Amino acid sequence: MFSFLQKFIAHLLVLVLAFFHPGSAHVGAAQAIQAPPHVQEQPMRLALVIGNANYANMPVATAANDAGLVAQTLQTAGFDVTAGADLDLDALRRAFRDFLDKAQQAGPGSVLFVYLAGRALQYSGDNFFLPIDARIDRDVDVPLSALRLSDYRQALAALPVMARIFVVDGARAVDPIIRGKLASGLALVEPAPGALEAFNAAPGTIAPDEPGPYGAYARALVEMMQQGLPVNEVFARARLRVNELTRGAVVPWDISRIDTPFYFFVRQQSAPPLQSLSSYESRPLRTFAPADAYEIVVERDSIEGYEDYLAAFPTDPLTPRVRALLAARREALSWRRAYVANTPDAYWSYMRRYPRGPHYWDARRRLMMLRAALEPPRHFDSYDFGGLPPPPEDEYGVVDRPVMRFDDAGFAPLPFLPAFLLPVQPEEFRRMPPPPRAERGRVPIPAPLSAPHAMPAKPMGAIAQPNFGHQGIGGPAQGAAPGGPRRGHHDSNSVVPVAPMAPNPAHPNGRQGPAGAAPAATAPMIEHGAARTGRGNPPSAGVGPAAKTPDVKTPAVKTPEVKHPGLAKPTPPQAAEPGHPAAIQPTKPVVGKPLPVQSEPVKPLTARPSSPVPHEAGAPKPVLPRAAPSKPIPQRPVIPLAPPKPAATKAPPPKMVPAARIAPPKPIPPRPAPTRPAPPRPVPARPAPPRIVAPPKATPIKPPPPKPVPAKPGIVGKPAAGKPVGKAEKKLPEAK
Known part of the structure; x- marks a missing residue:
């Protein structure tokens, strides 16, 4: 009843839509009837x-x-x-x-x-x-x-x-x-x-x-x-x-x-049929020739198959090789099951079963992780290895070898036998030419091989060899644009294209760079230990049009004071008077550019004739001061102007830190200091007045006579006139 009502209401709605919108009703009904099922994603x-x-x-x-x-x-x-x-x-x-x-x-x-x-x-x-x-x-x-x-x-x-x-x-x-x-x-x-x-x-x-x-x-x-x-x-x-x-x-x-x-x-359906491997599963191995039986057990690759071969052909020349395969598989499976159990009993059981086995040291490492005894104790619960029986004695000669391989002298080489389960290998797989040489970090892709009997199950895919950081230091290939693929993130199927390396005339020293690329703004460097730009020092005047240096004002000096690089910030050159050479900036010159000239050729710290800066051919050579070595001495009196400021006000010394470092080695500043305190020298005639006043300390002896009290000024005045004090003391008793 409920379903009947739903259908009735649906048809009623369709009729209503058909009355008002005739076209939409047919479209809506068609969409409701032909709703597509859930589309799964395309498998990749x-x-x-x-x-x-x-x-x-x-x-x-x-x-x-x-x-x-x-x-x-x-x-x-x-x-x-x-x-x-x-x-x-x-x-x-x-x-x-x-x-x-x-x-x-x-x-x-x-x-x-x-x-x-x-x-x-x-x-x-x-x-x-x-x-x-x-x-x-x-x-x-x-x-x-x-x-x-x-x-x-x-x-x-x-x-x-x-x-x-x-x-x-x-x-x-x-x-x-x-x-x-x-x-x-x-x-x-x-x-x-x-x-x-x-x-x-x-x-x-x-x-x-x-x-x-x-x-x-x-x-x-x-x-x-x-x-x-x-x-x-x-x-x-x-x-x-x-x-x-x-x-x-x-x-x-x-x-x-x-x-x-x-x-x-x-x-393809036209391809020749292949020999079915499942058709030999039910047949006993004794019904095959030893070589064919060997191929069958290798295809099965199981412990049961190898044991069946040893039981069927105990004396065949291929028997030692099959026994080695069985011994290696039994030991590997025993260790795997002990590793999965991950208990001391399982590892001790392996060490008892294979006392010189290849995984003996691995068992000890696992026991150390479990904090158990490294040697099997006398009594412990033996592990059964999932029902895998222990190896016979003849297998220990195989597993006790340091390395298990089947191409040594212990095994006779397998004779060349006609393919029993496989067709003859095609000629194109027997003699395959080497692939083309590949670039560093990329696998060489050979030419496609033909598949005469089959066709691809899907359309051809793509091969991408991105750079995971192994194709040279620095990530992408050399010459990649700065905004190009990042290291290890480009998915291109080919190497990032590299622009041809052509001489770049705009680059200093003619260094080569990618053709068409703008020269990088490299920081110039002055030779012979000059400072580099970019680390606390202003850029040189030749790098860019807006490269300017800050002004440093020095008292009582019109020309900028030049300090040693790294001790004080250089100052820009001031306008030179007519006929006067321009001042040389202490900033770093651009290699290949003429040096600016300094207003006073007296600064030997930044411009030394012994270490000229290279310049381009045809450019004006920098004007170097000739009398530079002789004028450092008259220039030093300018520096003493800085010490008076710290003496008067102690605030300036932190600002003039470089000047304070230069001042100590110069002996000139101490000389003017004694000239000002010279007047106090006559005042400290310390021995005359204080020591003359000191003798009256003997006056306590004079209290008995009352009359000598007025006579004291006269006596005191006589010594002031230059008479010795000792004689005056002797005349006092004579007056009595």
Whole structure:
């Protein structure tokens, strides 16, 4: 009933609108009926490709070329690629930060791809990618000088995208200085839902350095991408191709939790069919030849597959190689499960199981973090490693090696066998020419490769190689305009254009600069220790039309007083009388400009004949005083005028600080001072009056005679006339 009323009211409203606005009713009804559904965002394909090749101690010849090859293939597959080469630690962090910012804006159906080529290692259960400026002298320097990959893997796992692919092409040898306490290769990791993790070598093993121009892993990965296969099968077949190209020296590894089908390229219907790998899953290995069975277990890459091969072919020449693969995988998985448990019992159990294992020192580091005993105690709860059985005795000879690799004398080289699960490698991938030379900090992009059996799943993307601070000191390329892209923020696909460097006649000394650019207003500098402008000193008169210096008034002096640079501010030249030379300013002259002339050629402090300032040809030479060395002495009496002011009023001394500094070494000021106090010298005839009055102190002896009292003035007057006092004292008794 309620729905019937709603429909009735809706139709009534349509009729009313049709009566008053006939056209709007049809439009409104059509919009109500044909309302578009929710449109999802267009899925994006984003990639970050980095190739670090120029390490100081151990460069990688193929890293930058491999990164360029992968970047070009991803661009053809519809990825927007951000690439960079030879990044230091700060540049690596900025590159990942910018990539995460872009990935956060991607839609739920987007795909993220990260490819790192260079050198990587494991430390205490985590994998680290080495920047080119990594300086690792001890094992504890690894987390300080390298990039921890787990931090960015977790950040990518938090993004709501369809698939995340993280490839590390860096399991190679490291410096022997730190090799003793570090496990070789990379540590086994567990992917998050919707993620795929891939290494160029199996966990715990390393790949040998290759001469180039491209590495086997990058070539195999690009080849399988262009076959139009699902992403999981791309990496499985790439493992087979690398194992074939290196004759068993390298076995890549990958683990995937991507359930949604994803294709880099779409395989054409006219392409020849590929051998299905799933068709051999149910067949027992005994039904295959040893070489074919070896290829099948390498494709499976599991502990169960390797154990089945050892049980089926115990005496085959390939058995030692399979046993080594099994031993490396069992040890890597045991350490991973102990690391995930992160308890003292788990680490002690690993140390009991592998007393000389590659992760023995990592277990001790983890125990130190947990503040537990560094050696297994007698009694503790043993950890079962998730049901993983302990290794047999013959596996300890493999895992106890300092470095696990499959190209040494311990293993026979893999014979060249015809491809069983793979077609023959195309000729263009066998002999690939080197890429064109790239600029500093940029990966070389080769020519696009043809994909005869597949076509791109999306339109071609773009490759951007921004400057993350690694393309030279100072950020953007030289010659960029001041208002151009900032350091690490331009997204152009090419280098910032640089203006041609042409001689600039307006620039002092003919320095070169970008053509058409205005000369920079550089601060001139006087040679021989003169002061610089811009730091407490006024600019010179030659820099700009409004460059003036403040006036400093000096008492009783018409001409400006010249002080030593840095002690007093210079004064501008005053108008010179007819026929009198102009005053030389104590400011800094502009290089290439004639010096102004001073009104009194008496100041030897700023203009010295021994240190002339360079001037242009044809310009009037500065007038230098000839009698400068002889007139410093008559000029000094002008300075004593400053001391009288501090004597009368103590306020001026702070203003004339420079004059006060110059005054002490000059002996002239003390001379006039004694002339004024000269009159008081006769007054302090201190010995005459006071000492003459002093003898009457003996008068207390005279009280007995009453008459001598009037006679005292006469006696006193006689000594005043010049008679000795002693004689007067002797005459007194004679008068009695």
